[in-house]
Amino acid sequence: MTRNEKYDRRRRRERRDFLRGFPLTLFDGPGLAVKLPFAALYPLGAVWVWNQQEQAVALAQGSDLISPVLRLILENIFPAYLIIGGAALLILLCYPIGRKAAEEELHRVGLVNHAGEAPALLRKRRDETYPNITIWEFDNRGIPLNEWEDKRTSVETALDLNIAKMKYSKGKRRVLLYAAPARAGLPDMLPWKDKYLSQESFVLVLGESLLGPVTVNLANIPHILLGGSTGSGKSVLLKLLLMQAIHKGAAVCIADFKGGVDFPAAWRETCRMCFEEQDLLNVLTGLVEELKRRKRDFSEAGCPDIDRYNRATGKSLERLIFACDEVAEVLDRTGADSEQKKLLGQIENRLATIARLGRAFGIHLIIATQRPDANIIPGQIKNNMDFRVCGRADSVLSQIILDNTSAADQIPKDARGRFITGDGTVFQGYLFDEEQL
Template sequence: MKWSEWFIDEKYSKAFQMVGLVNKVREEPIYLEQKMTDNNFFIIRFNSVGIGIEKWKDKKQEIESALDISISKIKIGNKNTEIIIEGMKGKFDYSMPIYWENSYLTPRNSLILGESMGKQISVDLDVYPHILLGGSTGSGKTNLLKLLLMQCIKKDYAVYIADFKGKVDFSYKWDKYCHFVTTIEDVISNLDGICKELLDRQIIFGSKGYKDIDIYNEREENKLQHIVFACDEVAELMDTTGYNKEEKNKIAIIQRKLSMIARLGRAFGIHLLLATQRPSVDVINGAIKNNISARICGRAEKTLSQIILDNIDASDMIDTDIQGMFVNQDGEVFKAYLFNDDCLERSDGSYGKEYSPYF
């Protein structure tokens, strides 16, 4: 081992011993490799010596303090015996706001969420076709949902938003580019149309041998739009507390249709963006949730974090006094971009086709 590598290894060994990150025989993780980028972002690989990833996450803040670093992600490496830490030197200030610029818009089916240490964080809808978003009141959840929907509009997706709060979070500018459904009956009708379109596309793609919407649009003159169904509080669609039998039947219809889209939508360019702040296991049933692989949670109590992420990372990793900070299904902590509704339009008119009924 070179002198410089010995010095680095010794630094980590002392820090891990100090914070109690050791295995049953008091061995600390073994340093293997470190890569640095120009902006102080690092990727460090360790032999875990049998210390589980949950213990690493539990010790995250103590590790940061001991080493004067900020950790954005802790994950298992290419081998089960390895742990990888990503982050940067010094303290990363998540309290500072960051602002959306139209130049961030990607040409393909990727939606930008915000920034972590040294990089942008995004969701590729070709890989993660549906998104489940959670966060307590004041976490910035609605802003992040609107950020994603704004990008969908700019990509000329057909956007439908279920809103039962009187559109208090959406200015009149949104009416020009998307369609709002405001009653349970409207939601059923809208989902009927989306599911019918899904089945029509399934027949067309099958008859022509196309495996997904991208191949269809590459080869056909009449292009198909991606379709997005979004809801800022999915509990309004799922909670049947106090409902009579007829009303419960309507909710059951909605659940079946959302389950169908969650299960089959990816190949046909049909996506769900569902958000909630309600910490209840009844909010989203298993048939829907199990088919939504992109999970994002802002500031939240343990119950809500467990519902969204299947772990308590949002409770453990996000400061309670910071708005707009989130953690995703991969354990990456990031700050979401802020934007205002003027971003829906540009003076050159190159973005934002006006809404017209798809069905």
């Protein structure tokens, strides 16, 4: 390709980018404050030029050294100002501030297509729902969304942003980045307040992301898997969820095989606690029997789930939640004899039944573990844990929990209480004071 061909190609691309962005950037929120003074100066300039018309005409007619083009402009200075100044103002309003800089920064971090072109910024605007979020809209130049995701941390560094979400727009030709300035990131600690408790039926609140509160509705997503390395804060998050479930009237059973030190007296007075394998098997057997009873009762009442059953019959069946802190202490077969392996097999079988059938009958699992690989949590259980949350982790652990490495890529190594969900939402978990129980 010759030099002239490259130049022509670049000019065509710039015109195409401008036309694609027009008139979207006329009301470009983040840049509007910078552009408004120029818009205000335009009518003031028009008044000044109107008053200078006679002098301009006299200058044009009194000098032989002025070119014909300049003479024509001076003789018609007011309409020339309206046309040329108006065109310049329109270009200013339509051109997003920082477009060239953004393109250069993305090119610098290697986010380019096969032709070496970086995405073009079309506009920036405030998110109507989340005022602290700015939506950056790019023409992706044929770069698929998964490549944006792979270079997420590089894009954040290049543009000095914290990206809350990425998604396609206008089919797949544009990519939207929902982002906040890097200095406006998540706090290191968020104390829990009772006002955060959701008023919706069985919606539990986990923490706050850049896009607001992160929640899970057990009526729709019945089971939760919490993972992360030691000290990541998963036990605190587990207690936060259980506290809310208790406030909403659920019956909670907790299996803790770390000696019970993480659950002081207040929990033992409120919840059913299990510290031994045989006791755990008895509890899970009781839950499975209750599941079968509810299955029979719901079928006779013609109701598909617990909420409709309660409304139709006037009863108030409570939701049942089984929680296990560090399930590896329960299910790890390393060093177990044949009798103990048989016992663990029965426990797994009960957990698998609840994982498969629990949603409709209001029986839920919330399991926390450091490493939920196949040796600890069988696939028949893990595959039914639809809502997964991971704290600080390496790439291997993140892959096991979330089926991707996003926890290793997006959560700082020294973070505590910082988590990421399976859909890529990073949030700071609320810090729950157990005295509030």
